[in-house]
Amino acid sequence: MTECLAQFVRRSINLIPPYRREADAGAGAAEADLQDEIYDFVKYAYPVGAAGYEPQKVAGGRADISLSVHGETLYIECKKELADASRQALQDAYAAQAGSYSAADHPLGVVAVLDLT
Numbered sequence: 001m002t003e004c005l006a007q008f009v010r011r012s013i014n015l016i017p018p019y020r021r022e023a024d025a026g027a028g029a030a031e032a033d034l035q036d037e038i039y040d041f042v043k044y045a046y047p048v049g050a051a052g053y054e055p056q057k058v059a060g061g062r063a064d065i066s067l068s069v070h071g072e073t074l075y076i077e078c079k080k081e082l083a084d085a086s087r088q089a090l091q092d093a094y095a096a097q098a099g100s101y102s103a104a105d106h107p108l109g110v111v112a113v114l115d116l117t
Helices: 002-014 031-045 087-103
Strands: 051-053 056-058 065-069 072-081 108-115
Touching: 002 031, 031 051, 031 065, 031 072, 031 108, 072 087, 087 108
Parallel strands: 072 108
Antiparallel strands: 051 065, 065 072
């Protein structure tokens, strides 16, 4: 599963989608743009049914994306950052939510941040 996320990062560095380009829709990009891009990538990278869009009842709420492979589930939370995308600021703002997945009996939670700073 982590290799899939690494492939996504490599692909998105080389093939920048329109919502991340300033000349296109970048200024008005939404969290949902990143969520849709990640979901589309993982649903084609894994068998049918492995990827879930906005699964319910995850750590008392809803996650943005789930990826279930070999009995393990990875939850991905997507966020948009407008002010401070430093490592410390992102950790302070979003780590608790990803951590809540492991506290709720899920081994790993990932936060994907759309940096619009």
